[in-house]
Structure formats: C-alpha cells, structure tokens
Amino acid sequence: MEFHIKVFAVVVLASLLPIYVSSDIFASMVDVETLMDTEKNLLDILRETAQKEIEKLTLAKRYISKFKKAYNSHVDDTWEDIATSPIKAFQFIKHVTADWKLMSTKIEESIVNDRTASVRLLRSERRFPDEDDIKGSALAFNRLQNTYKIQPRDIAYGKVPGTRRTPAFTSREAFIVGHQQALEKQFNSASAWLEVSLDIFNTETVKTQTHTELLDWLQYSIFHDSGNAYRALELMKDIQKIDPTYANIPDNLKTYGGIVENGTAAELERMKSEVIQPKYIDDHYAALCRGEDLMDPELSRDLVCYLETYDNPYLLIQPVKLELANxxxxxxxxxxxxxxxxxxxxxxxxxxxxxxxxxxxxxxxxxxxxxxxxxxxxxxxxxxxxxxxxxxxxxxxxxxxxxxxxxxxxxxxxxxxxxxxxxxxxxxxxxxxxxxxxxxxxxxxxxxxxxxxxxxxxxxxxxxxxxxxxxxxxxxxxxxxxxxxxxxxxxxxxxxxxxxxxxxxxxxxxxxxxxxxxxxxxxxxxxxxxxxxxxxxxxxxxxxxxxx
Structure with a gap:
C-alpha cells in the first residue's frame, strides 16, 4: 500500500523557515495556547494582504474563513476553549500544519515582499508543529477512548461526556486519527475512526478527504483487526469503481475473494453482519481514572479530615488542613x-x-x-x-x-x-x-x-x-x-x-x-x-x- 504522509508535512516551507527543530507542541497545552497567539498575528497579516491582492489570494481568504467558521467566528473569545480541549487542540494543530501546507506555495507567489518577510519572521520566532505533533495529538484519542470508554464517533462529533460541546471533525481530521492508529498497528481503534471518517465523508458537501485513500486504509484496518475478508473485499470493489488504476486492486481482490470463497456459510454470514466495536482496555488503572470507588468500605470509613500544627509556631494561627485519603x-x-x-x-x-x-x-x-x-x-x-x-x-x-x-x-x-x-x-x-x-x-x-x-x-x-x-x-x-x-x-x-x-x-x-x-x-x-x-x-x- 503506497501512502505519502502529505498532511503531516513540516509546517513551513523551506523558503520560509530554513531551520526547524521539533518542538513537541502536543506534549504541552500551554504551547498550544502560545501558538494560537502567533497564529492570530499570522491571520492579521493574511487579512491585510488579502485586501490588496484579492484575486491572487483566494486560498488565503479560504484559510481565514475556515478558521473563523471552525471556531464560531469569535477568535478573541475562544483561545482558552481551544487550549483546554484535546479535540480543539488537535483540530488547531491540524489547521496550522495541513491547511497551511495547502496554501503556502500560493502565499509565496502572491504576497508582496514586505508581507513575505513578516510571515517569515513571525514563523521563525515561534515553535510550530511538525509530523510528530500531529501523530502525538492523534494517538492521544486512543488513550482517551480506552481510559474513559468513549466512542470514537462521540469524540468526532464533539459529544464527549462531562465536557463542553466541541466542533465536529471533518472527514480528513477523523481520517488522520484513524490512519495514525493504523500505522501504530492499533487496528481496532483505527477501523472505528476510519468508519466514522467515511460516514462524515458521505455527508460533506465539500469533500475534505480523498475517497480512495480512505477506503483503502479502512479495508486494510478491518482485515488486520478482525480478518473480515468480506467487508475488505466490498471496499476494494468500491475503490475499483472509483479508480480502476488504483494500486494493489488485483492482488487484494484475489486475496480477499479467495478467503470468502473458501469460507463456510456461517463464516460468511458472520462477516456480513459484523459491526465494528471498539475494544476498551478495562483495567484497574482505567477504572480508577474514571473515578470508580474500588476502596474497601472497611478501610474508607476510618478516613478523617483534621487540622495539624506539628507543634510548629508558624502553624498555630493557620494549621495545615489534612484529609486522609489512605x-x-x-x-x-x-x-x-x-x-x-x-x-x-x-x-x-x-x-x-x-x-x-x-x-x-x-x-x-x-x-x-x-x-x-x-x-x-x-x-x-x-x-x-x-x-x-x-x-x-x-x-x-x-x-x-x-x-x-x-x-x-x-x-x-x-x-x-x-x-x-x-x-x-x-x-x-x-x-x-x-x-x-x-x-x-x-x-x-x-x-x-x-x-x-x-x-x-x-x-x-x-x-x-x-x-x-x-x-x-x-x-x-x-x-x-x-x-x-x-x-x-x-x-x-x-x-x-x-x-x-x-x-x-x-x-x-x-x-x-x-x-x-x-x-x-x-x-x-x-x-x-x-x-x-x-x-x-x-x-x-x-x-x-x-x-x-
């Protein structure tokens, strides 16, 4: 399977940022928050440039419009919301990598010299995400859904229990998560995310994801997760209808077709009716993280709260407030x-x-x-x-x-x-x-x-x-x-x-x-x-x- 990780390309073209050091922005939400201030300045530059070169900067205007639409057109009011939400943070990181990549060549062609210099200076002074940041933020969702028993579909549609509603994913964003998990051989979760991506794709007016690429990774993940050759075969047939020249079609059709033909009737019915269900790691650690009370009541009944001074004069007026947790x-x-x-x-x-x-x-x-x-x-x-x-x-x-x-x-x-x-x-x-x-x-x-x-x-x-x-x-x-x-x-x-x-x-x-x-x-x-x-x-x- 041939795949080029175009969406995870380095955030700035070599001409704008010749030297780039990985910043691990996904590892700290405060770095995402800092990045947003820089991004706001970039948007201001793009707005000013778009006024001067409307015809040449169609992509720049779309970039701004997409950002405003994704975050309710209230840029100044939503920085904290983005910085405190894993979903919005992932979408934001994707926004300043993949979306910027799509328009950067056009920017170079159309921005006048002083605006080019401004963009170059601004992006060279700040740490910007790279492929590892996209990977790290995408794989975080597998950790969250496993620990807190959350369906990928709920995350993708911004319906995470106990949190504020967040913008829904595009098909491309859901694909990025599923694809990264497939690369890490987490095929069960990858299948669920790619299935969600396909559902979103089918409802999108403006398609954000390549159809054949999505179907290809979905069939690959499903087969490696559950061995469902029937579903994989049907997906390969869909790819063939869209693009008969797509890579590996003959080999995959032969492989999956042979498994289906040689299987029993019961196996075929099972594969036809099988629904992708995420498998959660429901261990002791995850249960505690969810707040499940697992302590023996005989132990917890003796826990008390008290004030302590340790005979320390410093603490006589304001003793230490202690609660025994164990x-x-x-x-x-x-x-x-x-x-x-x-x-x-x-x-x-x-x-x-x-x-x-x-x-x-x-x-x-x-x-x-x-x-x-x-x-x-x-x-x-x-x-x-x-x-x-x-x-x-x-x-x-x-x-x-x-x-x-x-x-x-x-x-x-x-x-x-x-x-x-x-x-x-x-x-x-x-x-x-x-x-x-x-x-x-x-x-x-x-x-x-x-x-x-x-x-x-x-x-x-x-x-x-x-x-x-x-x-x-x-x-x-x-x-x-x-x-x-x-x-x-x-x-x-x-x-x-x-x-x-x-x-x-x-x-x-x-x-x-x-x-x-x-x-x-x-x-x-x-x-x-x-x-x-x-x-x-x-x-x-x-x-x-x-x-x-």
Missing part, C-alpha cells in the same frame, strides 16, 4: 497548600522554562521521550522568582520535613490527552535504572508533595492502583505521601499514575524531599517492616474537624 501507607490531601496568586505567578513565569518530560531508559542513565509520559516540565530554582522561595518554605511546614536538601520545585503542564503512566518516585528500583540519581548526601526521594495549580474540567486524576485511591485535581490542594518505608526501603505500594486529561488545562508542581536532614521528624528505623506512625491517632496538637 491509611497504610498514608496518603494525604493537603488543602490550601498553594495560593491562587502563587499558582498563577508560577504559571506565568514557567512556560519559557518548559521542556519535554522524559523517562530513564532501561540499561541507561539517559532520559528519553516516551509515549508513557506526555507533558512538559521545568525545575525552577528560587532565584527565578521570589514566589518559588515562598512556596518551597511552606511545603516544609506542611509536611513537617526538612526542605534544605529537597529538589528544586518541578512544574508540569500536560499536553493533548496528557498523562504519566504508572511509576514510582523513588530511585531504588529493582532494576537499578535510577540508582545514579541517589546522591550521597541527599539520599533517595523520601516523600512527594504534589500541588495542583489548576482545576481540570474532566480527567487528569492522580491514582494509586495498589491502594484503590483516586485524587481528582483541586486547585490549591496537594497530595502528600512517603515513597520509602521508615528503614529507607522503597514502598512498592506507592505506585501511582497521572490519568489522561480529557478536557481542561492541567498544571501541577512537585516538591520531592530527600532522606538527608530528616533524622528529627522522620528518623530511619532499623528493620524493614518498622511500624509506621499511626496517622489517625489524635494527638494533642491535632484537631479532628470532619469525617471524609
């Missing part, structure tokens, strides 16, 4: 862990420092990009802004831990369907992958303080599969847990995940405390299964305020 090991939710003003300041200064989050590869000390982690991160030193120092200081008070050897504050912004699959925060793993990150004076990561700097419209929970705990983001709150037993051994029960963001902008910040300096409040014990301090014992400096 008893053994202890997992806390800390409320008012970061002020709105502090979170907004960090989100303002953070984007310029962001880079693609990586994972440590097996048998290596190097970080690599991974489909198991879709976000961008930055480590912010206190010298970056005064707010970092203030936030760091409070994390020490709220956890009763020594923050002098803690890591720099890490911030995370999640991308299209952004998530971080199940992982540990400690470095003493059995394979020794992270051992080189255990510093002699600081030790391993004894505890994690995960602050939510934004609410998330849908999805994006933090889940602990071994504990049946789900924590949905609440702006200003934090999740707090110990990664190590009191003797320093890793606590394998702290396996956790950041679930895919279905809708909204997810910002979090991490403060990882190291073992060094914790001998007063978290002393090391002598044997592995040392008893943990009872978290639900009410001490003299603890005030129980509610039952969770």
């Amino acid at each position: 008893l053994d090991p202890v997992v806390y939710v800390v409320y008012n862990a970061i002020l709105d003003s502090q979170a907004e300041r960090i989100k303002k200064i953070g984007p310029q420092h962001l880079f693609r989050a990586k994972v440590i590869a097996q048998n290596s000390t190097q970080g690599v990009n991974s489909d198991t982690r879709i976000s961008k991160i930055a480590f912010l030193e206190e010298s970056v802004d005064e707010v970092i120092k203030t936030v760091n200081a409070y994390t020490g008070h709220a956890t009763n831990l020594n923050a002098s050897l803690a890591e720099h504050l890490q911030i995370n912004n999640y991308g299209v369907g952004g998530y971080y699959y199940s992982h540990y925060d400690f470095f003493r793993d059995k394979e020794g992958v992270g051992h080189h990150l255990i510093e002699s004076k600081k030790g391993d990561r004894i505890a994690t303080f995960l602050m939510y700097m934004s609410d998330v419209e849908s999805g994006g929970a933090t889940v602990f599969p071994h504990l049946n705990v789900t924590l949905f983001p609440v702006k200003g709150a934090a999740a707090f847990w110990y990664n190590l037993h009191m003797d320093g051994e890793p606590d394998q029960r702290t396996l956790h995940s950041g679930c895919p963001v279905l809708s909204g902008m997810k910002w979090v910040s991490n403060k990882w405390f190291r073992e060094g300096g914790q001998y007063v409040t978290r002393p090391c014990a002598l044997f592995q299964d040392s008893p943990e301090p009872e978290p639900n014992v009410v001490s003299a400096n603890t005030i129980v305020v509610a039952s969770a």
Whole structure:
C-alpha cells in the first residue's frame, strides 16, 4: 500500500523557515495556547494582504474563513476553549500544519515582499508543529477512548461526556486519527475512526478527504483487526469503481475473494453482519481514572479530615488542613497548600522554562521521550522568582520535613490527552535504572508533595492502583505521601499514575524531599517492616474537624 504522509508535512516551507527543530507542541497545552497567539498575528497579516491582492489570494481568504467558521467566528473569545480541549487542540494543530501546507506555495507567489518577510519572521520566532505533533495529538484519542470508554464517533462529533460541546471533525481530521492508529498497528481503534471518517465523508458537501485513500486504509484496518475478508473485499470493489488504476486492486481482490470463497456459510454470514466495536482496555488503572470507588468500605470509613500544627509556631494561627485519603501507607490531601496568586505567578513565569518530560531508559542513565509520559516540565530554582522561595518554605511546614536538601520545585503542564503512566518516585528500583540519581548526601526521594495549580474540567486524576485511591485535581490542594518505608526501603505500594486529561488545562508542581536532614521528624528505623506512625491517632496538637 503506497501512502505519502502529505498532511503531516513540516509546517513551513523551506523558503520560509530554513531551520526547524521539533518542538513537541502536543506534549504541552500551554504551547498550544502560545501558538494560537502567533497564529492570530499570522491571520492579521493574511487579512491585510488579502485586501490588496484579492484575486491572487483566494486560498488565503479560504484559510481565514475556515478558521473563523471552525471556531464560531469569535477568535478573541475562544483561545482558552481551544487550549483546554484535546479535540480543539488537535483540530488547531491540524489547521496550522495541513491547511497551511495547502496554501503556502500560493502565499509565496502572491504576497508582496514586505508581507513575505513578516510571515517569515513571525514563523521563525515561534515553535510550530511538525509530523510528530500531529501523530502525538492523534494517538492521544486512543488513550482517551480506552481510559474513559468513549466512542470514537462521540469524540468526532464533539459529544464527549462531562465536557463542553466541541466542533465536529471533518472527514480528513477523523481520517488522520484513524490512519495514525493504523500505522501504530492499533487496528481496532483505527477501523472505528476510519468508519466514522467515511460516514462524515458521505455527508460533506465539500469533500475534505480523498475517497480512495480512505477506503483503502479502512479495508486494510478491518482485515488486520478482525480478518473480515468480506467487508475488505466490498471496499476494494468500491475503490475499483472509483479508480480502476488504483494500486494493489488485483492482488487484494484475489486475496480477499479467495478467503470468502473458501469460507463456510456461517463464516460468511458472520462477516456480513459484523459491526465494528471498539475494544476498551478495562483495567484497574482505567477504572480508577474514571473515578470508580474500588476502596474497601472497611478501610474508607476510618478516613478523617483534621487540622495539624506539628507543634510548629508558624502553624498555630493557620494549621495545615489534612484529609486522609489512605491509611497504610498514608496518603494525604493537603488543602490550601498553594495560593491562587502563587499558582498563577508560577504559571506565568514557567512556560519559557518548559521542556519535554522524559523517562530513564532501561540499561541507561539517559532520559528519553516516551509515549508513557506526555507533558512538559521545568525545575525552577528560587532565584527565578521570589514566589518559588515562598512556596518551597511552606511545603516544609506542611509536611513537617526538612526542605534544605529537597529538589528544586518541578512544574508540569500536560499536553493533548496528557498523562504519566504508572511509576514510582523513588530511585531504588529493582532494576537499578535510577540508582545514579541517589546522591550521597541527599539520599533517595523520601516523600512527594504534589500541588495542583489548576482545576481540570474532566480527567487528569492522580491514582494509586495498589491502594484503590483516586485524587481528582483541586486547585490549591496537594497530595502528600512517603515513597520509602521508615528503614529507607522503597514502598512498592506507592505506585501511582497521572490519568489522561480529557478536557481542561492541567498544571501541577512537585516538591520531592530527600532522606538527608530528616533524622528529627522522620528518623530511619532499623528493620524493614518498622511500624509506621499511626496517622489517625489524635494527638494533642491535632484537631479532628470532619469525617471524609
């Protein structure tokens, strides 16, 4: 099967942007938001040029019209909507790649010199999407539909449960998603998306997708998913009617025809009646991400909320607000862990420092990009802004831990369907992958303080599969847990995940405390299964305020 990935071509022609570096824009929604500001400026240039050269810039006017139509003609009012919706973000990325590609040659021919220079300068100053961004944003939909049991048809028509209605996909956009999933050999999901693309194609007045290409990838995906040779044969016959010269028609007709002819009558009837049904990975992790309550009621009834001062004078006037989310090991939710003003300041200064989050590869000390982690991160030193120092200081008070050897504050912004699959925060793993990150004076990561700097419209929970705990983001709150037993051994029960963001902008910040300096409040014990301090014992400096 011959296929050229024209729609995923580099966003700018070589004459406009000679040097291009992959930007992984799909990995961070804030990058999509930044890109939209640049795109708005580009639209302004195109509008001005179109006024001067109406006849030559027909495609430019169509480009603007398509953008305005897709986003309700209210450009200034919809940037936040686009940046917080995986569907709109994907459509937007497609808009500034594929749609721009179609008209770029015409732009070069028709834009006067000063306008060409303006476009070249604007696009060279900003990071623009490439093929990997289209791929990353398209494959995100498979992750979302698997985790949250969403039909591809509902996504394509903008009917995602728990989110605002979004513009429907064109046939081309649905094809891009299905085609990418077929390339990744996810044939079941690919078949469903390509079927949706065909349905949309049949209703489009102005066709956005090549008919034969769509039918070809649909037959290919269906056959590799379920072995339905009858359906594949019928699709190949449709292709032959449209274009008898299309590649591989004789071979495919012979292959599929032979399977159908040699099959039993029962097999033929099954293939004729078979309907494409997406197969979901309904595992424990996905159930927790959906918010299903899997915790044993005998355990959850003992969870309480209380105020804590740790006998710290700093906390006497405003104690720490704690909610027990799990008893053994202890997992806390800390409320008012970061002020709105502090979170907004960090989100303002953070984007310029962001880079693609990586994972440590097996048998290596190097970080690599991974489909198991879709976000961008930055480590912010206190010298970056005064707010970092203030936030760091409070994390020490709220956890009763020594923050002098803690890591720099890490911030995370999640991308299209952004998530971080199940992982540990400690470095003493059995394979020794992270051992080189255990510093002699600081030790391993004894505890994690995960602050939510934004609410998330849908999805994006933090889940602990071994504990049946789900924590949905609440702006200003934090999740707090110990990664190590009191003797320093890793606590394998702290396996956790950041679930895919279905809708909204997810910002979090991490403060990882190291073992060094914790001998007063978290002393090391002598044997592995040392008893943990009872978290639900009410001490003299603890005030129980509610039952969770």
